[in-house]
Amino acid sequence: MKKLTLILALAQAAVFAQTGLLGGKTGLHQQDANTLGFFHFRLGTGGTIATDNWGYTRGALFTDQYGRTQELDVWDARMEKGRIDGALAGNFNFAFGLRDDLDIGVSLPIYYDHAKDYSGEAIRAHMGKGGLGDLQFYAKYRTPHFFGPDYMKTAAVVDLTVPTGWRGVGIRPRHAWFLDNEGGPTYAYTANSVMLGLTGVVSVDYNKKGVPLVWNSSLGLMIGFGDASNTLVYSTGVNLEINDYIQPFLEFSGEMRFGNDAYPFSPITDPMVLTPGINVKIPFFNIDFAAGIDIGIGNLVDGYDRKDAMDNCKDFQIKFKGETGYRASYCYVAQPLIAGIAKLTWTFGFDGDDDNDGVKNRKDKCPETFPPIVVDEDGCGIDTDEDKVFDGLDKCPDTPKGVAVDSVGCPLDTDEDTVPDYKDLCPETPKGVKVDSVGCPLDTDEDTVPDYKDQCPETPKGVKVDSVGCPLDSDKDGVFDGPDKCPDTPEGVAVDADGCPLDTDKDGVPDYRDKCPNTLPGIQVNKRGCPLRRKEDLDYLKKGIQFEFDSAKLLKSSYPTLDDIIALLEKIPEVKLEVQGHTDIVGTEDYNQKLSEDRAHSVTDYMESKGIAADRLRAIGFGTRMPLADNVTDEGRAKNRRVELIPFGYYTEGDGTVAAPSDSLLNDSTAVPPPTKSEVKPESKPEVKVKLKANAEKKVRSASKAGLKRLKNMRDRAEKAVVEMKSEAAAAAKPAETPKPVETPKPAETAPAKASAPAPAEKPAQ
CATH class of the missing domain: 2.40.160.40 (monomeric porin ompg)
Incomplete structure (x- = not known):
């Protein structure tokens, strides 16, 4: 105790x-x-x-x-x-x-x-x-x-x-x-x-x-x-x-x-x-x-x-x-x-005056009011205009009551235009912009576009201008009618700084007319922008890539096509290739996604085994997310079961040299899929490939069965024209070619429809 x-x-x-x-x-x-x-x-x-x-x-x-x-x-x-x-x-x-x-x-x-x-x-x-x-x-x-x-x-x-x-x-x-x-x-x-x-x-x-x-x-x-x-x-x-x-x-x-x-x-x-x-x-x-x-x-x-x-x-x-x-x-x-x-x-x-305000420590209720603050008998700061900045520190001691002030007691001027906020009718004017007496940006030509936004500040009075104060752009390509070197560009076509249609692959055919927008550098093309030689045409070669039924295993018939692609990559070493796998909607979403990824990897694995460096290849599976046609008919589903070959990592300058890398559809294999049509706003400028895919998806999905048939006929005619032009170009190029005779396409190469069709035993699912 x-x-x-x-x-x-x-x-x-x-x-x-x-x-x-x-x-x-x-x-x-x-x-x-x-x-x-x-x-x-x-x-x-x-x-x-x-x-x-x-x-x-x-x-x-x-x-x-x-x-x-x-x-x-x-x-x-x-x-x-x-x-x-x-x-x-x-x-x-x-x-x-x-x-x-x-x-x-x-x-x-x-x-x-x-x-x-x-x-x-x-x-x-x-x-x-x-x-x-x-x-x-x-x-x-x-x-x-x-x-x-x-x-x-x-x-x-x-x-x-x-x-x-x-x-x-x-x-x-x-x-x-x-x-x-x-x-x-x-x-x-x-x-x-x-x-x-x-x-x-x-x-x-x-x-x-x-x-x-x-x-x-x-x-x-x-x-x-x-x-x-x-x-x-x-x-x-x-x-x-x-x-x-x-x-x-x-x-x-x-x-x-x-x-x-x-x-x-x-x-x-x-x-x-x-x-x-x-x-x-x-x-x-x-x-x-x-x-x-x-x-x-x-x-x-x-x-x-x-x-x-x-x-x-x-x-x-x-x-x-x-x-x-x-x-x-x-x-x-x-x-x-x-x-x-x-x-x-x-x-x-000791009873000193630590803050030197004239009030001894024992009586000082505010012991940290240092000069030049003016204090009362209790040692606390005086604030005459009640703006919470003590007199002595307050550089604007007569501020009207209720007005927000800064750390030195002066009325706030958020946009720093010299007009205090409580008088400013335009309190969010960008810094450095000249304003009038009520704080609003000047508009010298009175076109309702303030001078700091006005790219044409001397527009004659009464002339209609666009949002940046300049005269209208007739073809709506973002280049004013005056400097526009191509003033009749069709609406919606992406253009360069001179107002002329873009030509991404620099093959002389503008993107909006280019049926093969991914043509590799140095490849001769026809007026549609497609390679004259089929063995240099990725869109043609991809049709020969086939798989066993419901499997990612390549058919042996695919190897010659893949070897042609490999030869093309060896010929143009600066090119990198993205292999995309796509499926129709038959089967579960997860199954289709995995199948598309596995098939894409089968292609890249084969190319790597033939000596193509892994850092030049990228395999991505999209599953059912990017159909080319409807998934209602067998014909539509067959179109959606495909492999796409997308070059990336290069673009060509006007002199034909290969410049700094640009990207393709995705930045890397872990990136999110490209935006759907509902996500792409009209004013945005996605990459050309994404835009073409979105437009094709919109058109095909909204088409009737009759429309789909017309699309098929148009595609067949286009392929026939490619074959004809290839023959013409080959005949014209014979005198300039080396003594080695021009290779005659094999029957399998001249029958793209047969090469691109699914195996007879394959079920409609994949």
């Missing part, structure tokens, strides 16, 4: 704030960036108390040096009353303001573990005994305001901890860095090593923005010079300043070891604490008292389930070595599940 009374008395007399909380005025575990001020002092004491034997070891168990497992809290029937096990930790701290922005301080911890077991081994081993902790020196420097809002402060803290703590006594290590890095004995009250701490602190006082809230946050390192564990130390806290006397707060803090060779990295096992509490201020005496409850986050996981608590016990075995040489082992516990915590600080100093 006497011991219990002593424990409670000590808890009231030496309540503890954890090492690292060195008597700050805010909260319990959080640090703030404020300093004391020159020649000011602070004395403090604080501590925690827990009456939970599970706060010593996991499951309150330990194994003595004889291999016996014992419990630290056992009811002794021979005692008249029960016993309370308790753990205490406290410190006394002192700080001194060396300069307005620099504090130095010292803290001396005191610890006490009150524990007993049935056999008395714990007592004999001095496990249940008090002692001093490691002496800690620190310096806090409030850094100049380099960045962030004016209501934010930052500070840097350096800690030096000397191993003055008692060894061989106590049970629970008070800090994560006390754990021996080499797996040797761990002491409850000392790191047994010099420790260096480096911490950054941020404080944000939202009171200056009209919100009664202060937020503090810190992050630091404790670095050991012996066998102690290097540890990350963190804290954050939110403080609600209801009035000058009461401030509820909520904190989250903890310690986290890293680089420890003896114990696993486990943030949830190390100290992690949630602390709700309240701070009470007695301003006249400069006394602060704070109290709260520490809730061990890691302990909440297992609670008081001994089986769960002991699951990974073997990974966190602490070796105890007592003063008498007694040895024991037990599982590491970072903190009790619940602990009471409190602190008391007293700040004092």
Whole structure:
């Protein structure tokens, strides 16, 4: 009973704030960036108390040096009353303001573990005994305001901890860095090593923005010079300043070891604490008292389930070595599940005038109103025009009431046009634009297009202009009628800077008439833009790529075609090729997608096996997403089951040289599919291939069966014309060709319809 009374008395007399909380005025575990001020002092004491034997070891168990497992809290029937096990930790701290922005301080911890077991081994081993902790020196420097809002402060803290703590006594290590890095004995009250701490602190006082809230946050390192564990130390806290006397707060803090060779990295096992509490201020005496409850986050996981608590016990075995040489082992516990915590600080100093505002510190209710701020008798800033900028700092002291102002008290001018927002009829004028007296952009030619947007600022009065103030564009190709070198370009055709239709593959046939827009560089074409030689025509060659029924395995009949494509790629080494697989809608979406991908990869795999570099090939499966025809008829489905060959990675300049890469349909194999027709807006300019595909899809899907038949006839006539023109070109080119005779196309090559048809045994599905 006497011991219990002593424990409670000590808890009231030496309540503890954890090492690292060195008597700050805010909260319990959080640090703030404020300093004391020159020649000011602070004395403090604080501590925690827990009456939970599970706060010593996991499951309150330990194994003595004889291999016996014992419990630290056992009811002794021979005692008249029960016993309370308790753990205490406290410190006394002192700080001194060396300069307005620099504090130095010292803290001396005191610890006490009150524990007993049935056999008395714990007592004999001095496990249940008090002692001093490691002496800690620190310096806090409030850094100049380099960045962030004016209501934010930052500070840097350096800690030096000397191993003055008692060894061989106590049970629970008070800090994560006390754990021996080499797996040797761990002491409850000392790191047994010099420790260096480096911490950054941020404080944000939202009171200056009209919100009664202060937020503090810190992050630091404790670095050991012996066998102690290097540890990350963190804290954050939110403080609600209801009035000058009461401030509820909520904190989250903890310690986290890293680089420890003896114990696993486990943030949830190390100290992690949630602390709700309240701070009470007695301003006249400069006394602060704070109290709260520490809730061990890691302990909440297992609670008081001994089986769960002991699951990974073997990974966190602490070796105890007592003063008498007694040895024991037990599982590491970072903190009790619940602990009471409190602190008391007293700040004092010479009654000077720290902020030099003419009001002594004792009477100054606003101790940080520095000149040139004009203050009242209480030392608080005067704000004549009530714009929340104090007189002296206010460069516009007569601002009308209610007008929003900037940091120097002048009316806001968001668009920086010299007309303040409260007078500005056009408050979003771009920066640098000339405006009139009401803040609106000038329009010299009065065409309703302001000068800064007007690309034709001298348009005669009354002439109709477009959105950029220039005369109309008759063919609507984006090039004004004056400089348009091709003024009759059909509507909707993409053009270059001169207003002439684009020719992406530079084959002399504009894209909108080019039936083969992917012609490779240097290939001779006919007037439709298609290669004269079929072995150089990717659109023709792709028809010869066939697969076994419902499979990605290539038919042997496909190999000559693929060899022709490979020869073409070898002839033009700057070209890269995208192989696309497409299916009809028969079967599931997932099945069709995979089949299309597998077939595309079968083609690229074959090409790679023949020596084409992998970085020149790209295989993509589109499944059913890009049909060329309807999926209602067999004919339509047959068209949709196909392989597309799309060159990419090049374009040709006017002189025929190959220039920097451009991309094809997709940037890479993981990109999303091209936009559907509903996603492509009229004013957008997608790549030519995407536009042609979208237009074809729109036309085919909306066509009737009769329309589809007409399309087929047109395609057949086009193919026939290609064959005729190829023969004519070959005959005309004979005198210029080398002595080697021109290769006569094989029957399979002159029958594209047969080569492109699906295998007879193949079902309509694929």
